[in-house]
Amino acid sequence: MRWVDLKESLKDFWFEFKRQKGGLLGLFLLALLVFTALAAPYITEPDIPEKWTAYWEGNPTNVPPVWYNYFTAKKLAPHRILTYRDVKITSEGEDLGGGIRYYAFEFDYNNRYDLPPKDLIIKNIGVKLADLNSPAQIVITVFRPDGQKIELLSADLVEGSIYQIAKMGAVRNNVFNWALQFEDPKNVEGRVETIKSTMDVMEVIFAKAEPGILINPQPLHGDYKFQVEIFTFNEGDRIDLKQIQIILTGRTYGFMGTDYKGRDLWAGLVWGTRVSLVVGVSVAVLSVLIGIAYGVTSAYLGGWKDEFMQRVNEFVASIPTLPILILLGAAFKGHVTLWTIVFLLVMFGWTGIAKVARSMALQIKEQTYVEAAKALGAGTGRIIFKHIMPQIMPYAFAVMALSVPGAVLTEASLSFLGLGDPTAVTWGQILYDAQTNSATINGYWWWVIPPGLAISLVALTFVLIGVALDRVLNPRLRRL
Amino acid sequence: MGYGRYLAIRLLNALLVLALVTLLVSILFTKVAEEDLKSSIQEQINMKLRANPELMKQLSADPERFQEWYQNEYNRLIGAYELDKPFWVRVLERTKDTLTLNFGNTKTPIFGETNVKKIIAAAIPRTVLLFTTAQIIVILIGLLLGVKAAQVAGSALDRAVSIIAMLTSSIPMWWFGMIAILVFSFKLGWFPSGGMTSTPPKEGFAYYTDILYHMVLPVGTIVFVLFGGWAWTTRNIMIGTMQEDFIMAARAKGVPERKVIYGHALRAAAPPIITMTIFSLLGSLGGAIITEGVFNWPGMGRLYWTALQQNETRLLMGVTFVTVALYLISMILADLAYGYLDPRVKVGASQRT
Numbered sequence: 120m121r122w123v124d125l126k127e128s129l130k131d132f133w134f135e136f137k138r139q140k141g142g143l144l145g146l147f148l149l150a151l152l153v154f155t156a157l158a159a160p161y162i163t164e165p166d167i168p169e170k171w172t173a174y175w176e177g178n179p180t181n182v183p184p185v186w187y188n189y190f191t192a193k194k195l196a197p198h199r200i201l202t203y204r205d206v207k208i209t210s211e212g213e214d215l216g217g218g219i220r221y222y223a224f225e226f227d228y229n230n231r232y233d234l235p236p237k238d239l240i241i242k243n244i245g246v247k248l249a250d251l252n253s254p255a256q257i258v259i260t261v262f263r264p265d266g267q268k269i270e271l272l273s274a275d276l277v278e279g280s281i282y283q284i285a286k287m288g289a290v291r292n293n294v295f296n297w298a299l300q301f302e303d304p305k306n307v308e309g310r311v312e313t314i315k316s317t318m319d320v321m322e323v324i325f326a327k328a329e330p331g332i333l334i335n336p337q338p339l340h341g342d343y344k345f346q347v348e349i350f351t352f353n354e355g356d357r358i359d360l361k362q363i364q365i366i367l368t369g370r371t372y373g374f375m376g377t378d379y380k381g382r383d384l385w386a387g388l389v390w391g392t393r394v395s396l397v398v399g400v401s402v403a404v405l406s407v408l409i410g411i412a413y414g415v416t417s418a419y420l421g422g423w424k425d426e427f428m429q430r431v432n433e434f435v436a437s438i439p440t441l442p443i444l445i446l447l448g449a450a451f452k453g454h455v456t457l458w459t460i461v462f463l464l465v466m467f468g469w470t471g472i473a474k475v476a477r478s479m480a481l482q483i484k485e486q487t488y489v490e491a492a493k494a495l496g497a498g499t500g501r502i503i504f505k506h507i508m509p510q511i512m513p514y515a516f517a518v519m520a521l522s523v524p525g526a527v528l529t530e531a532s533l534s535f536l537g538l539g540d541p542t543a544v545t546w547g548q549i550l551y552d553a554q555t556n557s558a559t560i561n562g563y564w565w566w567v568i569p570p571g572l573a574i575s576l577v578a579l580t581f582v583l584i585g586v587a588l589d590r591v592l593n594p595r596l597r598r599l
Numbered sequence: 600m601g602y603g604r605y606l607a608i609r610l611l612n613a614l615l616v617l618a619l620v621t622l623l624v625s626i627l628f629t630k631v632a633e634e635d636l637k638s639s640i641q642e643q644i645n646m647k648l649r650a651n652p653e654l655m656k657q658l659s660a661d662p663e664r665f666q667e668w669y670q671n672e673y674n675r676l677i678g679a680y681e682l683d684k685p686f687w688v689r690v691l692e693r694t695k696d697t698l699t700l701n702f703g704n705t706k707t708p709i710f711g712e713t714n715v716k717k718i719i720a721a722a723i724p725r726t727v728l729l730f731t732t733a734q735i736i737v738i739l740i741g742l743l744l745g746v747k748a749a750q751v752a753g754s755a756l757d758r759a760v761s762i763i764a765m766l767t768s769s770i771p772m773w774w775f776g777m778i779a780i781l782v783f784s785f786k787l788g789w790f791p792s793g794g795m796t797s798t799p800p801k802e803g804f805a806y807y808t809d810i811l812y813h814m815v816l817p818v819g820t821i822v823f824v825l826f827g828g829w830a831w832t833t834r835n836i837m838i839g840t841m842q843e844d845f846i847m848a849a850r851a852k853g854v855p856e857r858k859v860i861y862g863h864a865l866r867a868a869a870p871p872i873i874t875m876t877i878f879s880l881l882g883s884l885g886g887a888i889i890t891e892g893v894f895n896w897p898g899m900g901r902l903y904w905t906a907l908q909q910n911e912t913r914l915l916m917g918v919t920f921v922t923v924a925l926y927l928i929s930m931i932l933a934d935l936a937y938g939y940l941d942p943r944v945k946v947g948a949s950q951r952t
Contacts, residue, residue, distance in 0.1 A: 141765075430608070437616050439881070439926040441888070442919045443623070449907060449915055450627055528771050532889055535773060536907055550774060554893065555908070559780040560792045567781055571774030578769035586765065 135591040142587020148580040156392040163386040171382065171390075171544045177366045178381030179237055183565045185371045196232040198369030203361050212358065215350075222349040222358045226365060233338045235325035238368040239284040241347065245362050246278055249355025256350040257282070264341025267328055269297045276349060285320045285368075295333070298323050303330035376565035378549070379556045388569055390544040394457060395527055395577050401461050402526035403581075406468035407519045413469060414476030415507050418484060419499065429477075436470035441532065443467075448538030457540045460533060464526050472518050476511055483507050513592040520585030524578035531574045546570035609934050613927040620923045624916045625693040628702075631912045632693070633682060640676045644669065702917040709905055710897060715917040718902065723921070725795060726898030729814060730887055733821035734880055740826045742872070745833025746860060752838055764831035772824040773889040779820050780893070790816045793895030817894040821887055832875055833868075840868040870937055877933035881926055888922075 136142055155162070178198070185197045210223040246255055255276040261269050271290050272282065284290050295315045299307070307314055314333050325343070326336030349358055375385035417428035444463055448455060483489065489506055497505070533539050534547025535554070549570045553559070558566045648655050658665040677683050696702070702715035712718050748760040784792035791797070791813055801809045840846065841864055849859050891900025899918060906915035 430612070433608075433612055434615055437612055437927065437930060438619070439923055442922045442926075443620070445903060445907070446623060446627065446915065446919045449912065450630075524769055531771055532773070535771075535889065536903070538907070550777070554777070559777045559893075560785060562781065562785045564781055567774075567777050571771060571778065574771055574774065575766075575769045579766065582765050582769055 132591065136587060139587035139590060141583045142591075145580050145583030145585075145587060148576065149584065152392055152396060152577060152580060155389055156396050159389045159393060163383070163389050167386045167390050168542070168544055171387065172542065173380075175377075175381040175383070177240060177364075177368070178377055178383070179368045179370065179372055180377060180379050180381045181561075181563055181566075182237075182370055182372050182377050183563075184374055184376040184385075185369075186374075187371055187376075187565070193233040194231065195234045195370035196230070196236045196367065198372045199236070199367040201226055201365040201367070203363055206360070206363065206365070208360065209346075218352060218354050220351045220356070220358075222351070222360070223346065224360060224363075225344055225346045228343045228345065228367065230325050230338070230340055230343055232340075232370075234370050235321045235338065236367040236369055237285065237321060238366075239321070239345075240281065240366040240368060241284075241363070242281040242366070243362045243364045244276065244280065244349070245357075245359030246276055246280070246349075246351075247355075247357040247359075248278060248351075249353040251277070253352050255352065255356060255358070258348040258350075259284070260346045260348070261324060262344040262346065263324075263328075263339065264343065265328060265339060267297075269294060269324065271324070291315065291318075291320050294320050294323050298326075298328075298332045301328045301330065302333045306331065306334050375569055376563075378552055378558075378563075378566050380552075384549065384566060384569065387544050387549050388546070388573055391546040391549065391570065391573060392577075394540075394543050394545045395530070395574065398457060398461055398464075398530045399523040399527040399577060399581065402464040402468060402530075403519045403523040405461070405465045406522060406526075407472050407515050409465065410469035410472030411476040411508065411511055411515055414473035414478075415480040415503050415511065417473070418477045418480035419503055419507065425477075432470050432473050435467065436474075438467060440467045440529070444529070444533060445536060445538065448533055448536070455538060455540050457543055460530055460539065464529060468522065468526065472515075472522070475514075475518075479511050479514065480507050483510050517585055517588040517592055520581050520588055523581035523585075527574060527577050527581075546574050606931075606934060606938065609931060613931055616927060617924060620920060621694055621697050622690070624920050625690045625697050627912065627916055628693045628697060629686065629689045631916075633689075636680050636682060640673065640680070643676060644672050647672070697916070697920060700917070700920070702913050702920075705911045705914050707909065707911075709902070709911075709914070715914050718914065719899070719917055719921050722898045722902050725896065726888075726891065726900065729817055729891065729896055729898060730821070732814065733818045733825075733887070736818065736822050737825045737829055738876060740822070741829025742833055744826070744830035746837055746865065748830060748834040749837035749841060750860060752834075757834070760827065760830045760834060763827035765827075767824050767827040770824055772820065772887065773893045775824055776817065776820040776890045776893040779816050783816060793893075795897050813896075817890060817896055820890060820894075833872060836868045836871050836875070837864060840864045843867070874933050874937045877929060877936065881929055881933075 188194050206224045206226045208224045210221050213221040215221050257274055257276040259272040271293055318333055322336045326332045327339040373383050373385050417425050492502055492506055531547035534545045535551045537551050539545055539548050553566045658668055700716050704713040709718050710721050748757040751757055780792050783790050795813050796809050846864055849863050888900035891898050892904030902918045
């Protein structure tokens, strides 16, 4: 085929394809998916696959996305991370005499939410102690919009200290004692210890100072100022606040919320596109190519060879794929890679196409031009690849597109059963985690709905393209 | 090649597949048995040491002698359990166990049972109950909708059927089950989120209505995901049949349209539709199995899920073997049905060129 001919036939093809609305929609979706897959490192972060299997420290677990606030009456605080740039340094090593130095910084938090952050974590305070036996001292205080002031914590500061306000017993004590002065004594009578151990520390810190603050805290909106003071007692002690990190653990997180490991589901969703597309497309292309080569060869050889190849085909076709895949997956559990899955799916996926290709090739084989080629002394390979295959290729493209959804769904099913590549970020695996952590009965919709929609979207994209291709390339179907 | 020979080949084929699966299962079986036995051997040696303090004192004084004693003991037990035989010999020995469905016991009881054979025997009827009910509904809806769509090809209904078929065939059935639980069980609280009966099970007639109540969500899920594809396939077959000459002849004779469709066309389209039924039944079995796991329905799917979650390899082997065997039996039944329904079947004769 010459270049001009190819260009011409492509032009014809595009003219026909343009009229298939579903096909165009499919192409648009495909472009979107490919873009997402390619741009994944830029849309999210480039190191997602490496850190995917670990717990994401500091992130809230099982929280809905930020935009969930638009649909709820109770506004939930989003996740926020403050760094050196967000804090106001008020004292940098002021000498208080006697070798004592004073450092202090402040940060503001505007609480517009009905449920405040889950926790307040302060970490990475760069402290170098000259003498490990005399640690520095840290005092954390909050100034509330109503003028009240709570001293949350006064504790030792050593290298590597992390302060999780909501989880520290000392803070709980301080906050409880502070709140008790406003609480109606009748509310806590006889239940002091229970209330103290079960109250949500953060909710009380951000609550209106009124009776009921302990048993049913009402949110107090406004600007809160947190002050952190550090005292060092040795001349050699060094404090460096450049790396400081203050995490206000959210009740909502990002575009898609988080799962039980605190992982950003949006990142998983974006990166999952890659696996889905790569597995789907490579399985489809490989199995169609193998199937067509097999079918055409079988038809061309004829006789007992054809018979034998057909028997082999039937044998493979009658193997129930999923149970066998599950069995193999369980046997290699933990060592399955994406390419193993591709290989297995191709192994079971070529048979149907081989059958159709064979019957098409049987017709083509009888054409006079094949006979002419034979008479001219063309070899088997040349006839198959030069004369028969090009006739079947248009059909092949449609079948390729139509066999992607099956591959995508099977891959997702295997991952959902926990048999996928454990190191890859896949949608099926996100849903597997959701299922094993009872996400459905806990109502974690943000964890269940998006990955499945994504799987369906990929499948639908290729169904649309496949059906449109089929209509254009196999005109006999057009009357239907 | 006549129909008899075709069937014989199909049978042989099924046996070959079964043999392959048996071999696979047996290999896995041998591996698991080896691991189990080795850990049991360690245990036995330790027991022996603990039961005999005199020996322990002697051996702990001399590490070299201890090594020697340990190795001797280990080799003796390996021999006793026949673990010194070559791998393939053991695989062949295990094949017998596989073929007689003798898969041994699970580590923890499932459905109050540890014998794999009994567990599977308890699970099969439950899967059949759920799956058959769903499939009957799917076929009924699919058939009616498909015939209707074929009748008015190109209309809004016809296009709707195509679109629904495309959409639902792209949905993973088990995921849709999760969504159904999220919406109807968590959010609205209309249906239970899983299981086959309430705990504890109800008595008398209420027991059966309770099962029906628990079946609504899983059956609804299977029906929703499958009916579109079904209607679409029926539609395509029917449209093909409706263009045949005998339909034109029937119409020309003045046979009422209703009778043309249900009497003539549907009858001619029956064989492909019925084989489609059986094959799509088999095809959707995989998805339905996983869906069952999502709904915690105590059938084969739940067994797959439990086996994978709790590393019950013996159970997994049993379930896989039984599933494959059932699959192959149904496939042969499909072939038989096709030959019976369509006397034109002369497979192979037309293929010979």
